[in-house]
Amino acid sequence: MIVSCRNVSKVFDDRVVVDELDLDVPAGQCFGLLGPNGAGKTTTLKMIYGVTRPTSGTVHVFGEDVSRDPRSVRKRLGVTLQENALIEVLSSVDNLRVFGRYHLLSEAEIEARVDSLLDFLDLRSHATLPVQALSGGYKRRLSIALSLMNDPELLILDEPTTGLDPAVRLSLWSRVGELRARGKTVLLTTHYMDEAERLCDRLAILSEGRVLVDGAPKQLILSHLARDAVELDQDPSRHAALLGALHDVKSLRGGRRLIFYGDDGPALLDATRRAGADHEGLHLRPTNLEDVFLSLTGTGLEGGA
Ligand SMILES: Nc1ncnc2c1ncn2[C@@H]1O[C@H](COP(=O)(O)OP(=O)(O)O)[C@@H](O)[C@H]1O
Numbered sequence: 001m002i003v004s005c006r007n008v009s010k011v012f013d014d015r016v017v018v019d020e021l022d023l024d025v026p027a028g029q030c031f032g033l034l035g036p037n038g039a040g041k042t043t044t045l046k047m048i049y050g051v052t053r054p055t056s057g058t059v060h061v062f063g064e065d066v067s068r069d070p071r072s073v074r075k076r077l078g079v080t081l082q083e084n085a086l087i088e089v090l091s092s093v094d095n096l097r098v099f100g101r102y103h104l105l106s107e108a109e110i111e112a113r114v115d116s117l118l119d120f121l122d123l124r125s126h127a128t129l130p131v132q133a134l135s136g137g138y139k140r141r142l143s144i145a146l147s148l149m150n151d152p153e154l155l156i157l158d159e160p161t162t163g164l165d166p167a168v169r170l171s172l173w174s175r176v177g178e179l180r181a182r183g184k185t186v187l188l189t190t191h192y193m194d195e196a197e198r199l200c201d202r203l204a205i206l207s208e209g210r211v212l213v214d215g216a217p218k219q220l221i222l223s224h225l226a227r228d229a230v231e232l233d234q235d236p237s238r239h240a241a242l243l244g245a246l247h248d249v250k251s252l253r254g255g256r257r258l259i260f261y262g263d264d265g266p267a268l269l270d271a272t273r274r275a276g277a278d279h280e281g282l283h284l285r286p287t288n289l290e291d292v293f294l295s296l297t298g299t300g301l302e303g304g305a
Pocket residue numbers: 012013017035036037038039040041042043044
């Protein structure tokens with residue numbers, strides 16, 4: 001395992017924000033920590049890269065106890081924080097050079113890595129402008145480039161795509177895919193379930209500092225719910241009748257929304273119509289991770305605390 005957390009808790013001012021967490025990240029996988037704001041994702045990452053100590057429990061990275069020797073662990077990993085940490089008055093190239101010197105790379109190594117990272121993250125066009133003049137998407141890509149300067153075995157990305165437009169998100173996703181294909185281990189957090197579903201080999205869904213479930217995205221969907229979902233918007237006074245008619249079908253409700261789950265979508269859609277659901281707003285879609293989260297907690301991911 002590249003990362004192994006055992007029974008890890010973190011308490012801030014009597015508040016338990018990470019609660020007896022167990023987590024294993026195998027080599028060469030992209031692992032996602034998924035959960036609403038405040039779930040404890042960033043705190044967990046900080047304990048993994050050794051800037052925050054667990055209140056109890058142990059964190060091993062590359063088989064080493066992080067609290068015993070955080071420096072030796074940090075040499076082998078790259079981190080992109082939730083907030084970009086860039087020197088705004090310097091150019092991208094100079095930010096990368098500064099970081100390379102921090103890692104004690106030779107000047108020749110620095111120039112070679114800067115050159116390849118400018119291409120890899122598509123930074124060439126504005127590489128000599130001060131960072132303060134650049135877009136959010138560009139800064140995010142540069143932050144990721146910085147975290148790759150030491151050619152880390154493990155890359156940690158805290159909400160890499162929050163606030164970015166869809167085109168930039170897509171291009172970052174493909175970069176993460178390439179890193180994984182090159183054998184790097186990636187640990188990322190997100191509150192976008194589409195991102196987690198697309199990128200992650202395995203993921204853990206966190207809520208209030210606890211792992212609710214972990215596994216491969218598809219397997220979580222199939223084991224907790226089913227392949228397809230029929231969703232409808234219906235006056236709550238009609239819910240009881242519909243739920244009664246479809247009593248043997250897995251379902252969820254929230255406000256006016258009713259969702260039924262089944263492995264044969266078209267048959268489920270038919271059954272829902274026959275049970276008397278309004279046709280308007282009735283639709284069939286693939287079940288996703290937000291459904292899993294909703295079924296576990298009764299609240300949506302994006303709308304969570
Ligand atoms: N240094 C700190 N002192 C006190 N409370 C903190 C500190 N850091 C985080 N928290 C609290 O811990 C909880 C989890 O935070 P965080 O790990 O940042 O969640 P996430 O990254 O999932 O949004 C939040 O309620 C946050 O307010």
